[in-house]
Amino acid sequence: MSLRRADSLGGKAAVVGIGATEFSKDSGRSELKLAVEAVRAALDDAGLTPADVDGLVTFTMDTSPEITVAQAAGIGELSFFSRVHYGGGAACATVQQAALAVASGVADVVVCYRAFNERSGRRFGSGVQQREPTAEGTALGWNLPFGLLTPASWVAMAAQRYLHAYGLTPEVFGHVAVTDRRHAARNPAAYFYGKPITLADHAASRWIVEPLRLLDCCQETDGGQAIVVTSAERARDLRRPPAVIVAAAQGAGRAQEQMTSFYRDELTGLPEMGVVARQLWRSSGLTPSDIDVGILYDHFTPFVLMQLEEFGFCAPGEAAGFVAADALPLNTHGGQLGEAYLHGMNGIAEAVRQIRGSSVNQVPGAARTLVTAGTGVPTSGLILGTDG
Secondary structure (H helix, E strand, O other), X not given: OOOOOOOOOOOOEEEEEEEEOOOEOOOOOOHHHHHHHHXXXXXXXHOOOHHHOOEEEEEOXXXXXXXXXXXXXXXXXXXXXXXXXXXXXXXXHHHHHHHHHHXXXXXXXXXXXXXXXXXXXXXXXXXXXXXXXXXXXXXXXXXXXXXXXXXXHHHHHHHHHHHHHHOOOHHHXXXXXXXXXXXXXXXXXXXXXXXXXXXXXXXXXXXXXXXXXXXXXXXXXXXXXXXXXXXXXXXXXXXXXXXXEEEEXXXXXOOOOXXXXXXXXXXXXXXXXXXXXXXXXXXXXXXXXXOOEEEOOOOEHHHHHHHHHHOOOOOOOXXXXXXXXXXXXXXXXXXXXXXXXXXXXXXXXXHHHHHHOOOOOOOOOOOEEEXXXXXXXXXXXXXXXXXX
């Protein structure tokens, strides 16, 4: 089984197009409109047309179904359509699903998309207000009565334990926030363009749920992002340099819940990302030293530190110093803290730009990028690389 051996997906598919709407706090249009705009922009970037598309992948949380997006975007018949569960954990898995379809011949051109009015419409940060009875909702029932109602409150539990276990203070989380905002300040597409912060700014920001401050929490955004995937062979003849999918993986850990896995033996790591990390390294044959850029899902700063440790970039408890030393170019678009919160899809787009050499914060010679999806939930990851 794939948990114990390398898979053979790597090198068979590539990202050939990326497209997005503007990132805002009030888009003024429907989520379907945002999705279609992003899909068309991504196809144009690839030099393809809606008629070329025969597959679509999105999130279970998306309100714009594949057949509706196909109709609105002028796409014809579909041979593949798929949705991935678990919120932000689905981001890289949408590309994995697309790559699997392309590699197996089920589809030729697959577009992955995510679009929402997450600021002007449903705000995920407001937490659980109403939920239909479900099996997975049962887990929340053990936590909600005690006031653990929001994503920030769920993450705060693990963050507090992390600090205690390694003798750290909340200030260490500020290194992630400062790094992201430094990159966002140079990115015209970022909401916080021109607005870097300091460690002092981070420490002065108000508490949300201790030990998380305002600047430890990602923003809320309206917008859409789309990614076009096709075969590595076809990619070489298209408009842009391809970002080859070197490896792709999903992961869920033992005793996994959605953001409330408090009954594990330890709370200082992210076992679901550990599953992803082992599979990416195993299948690609790469190691942390081979990665040129890290685009790590940053809904909350503590989980960026834990991801670096799960992937082996540094030892447990040492990630804050690793980030402070700029040991790895990190979230060069500004991340979800600085650019936009698009459930990680905008991070995949930035990884593609780094491979193309077109990022506003370009890392010279970037040939391998690591991208991760949401943590605290079943998750996913990618390694993208140059062609050859």
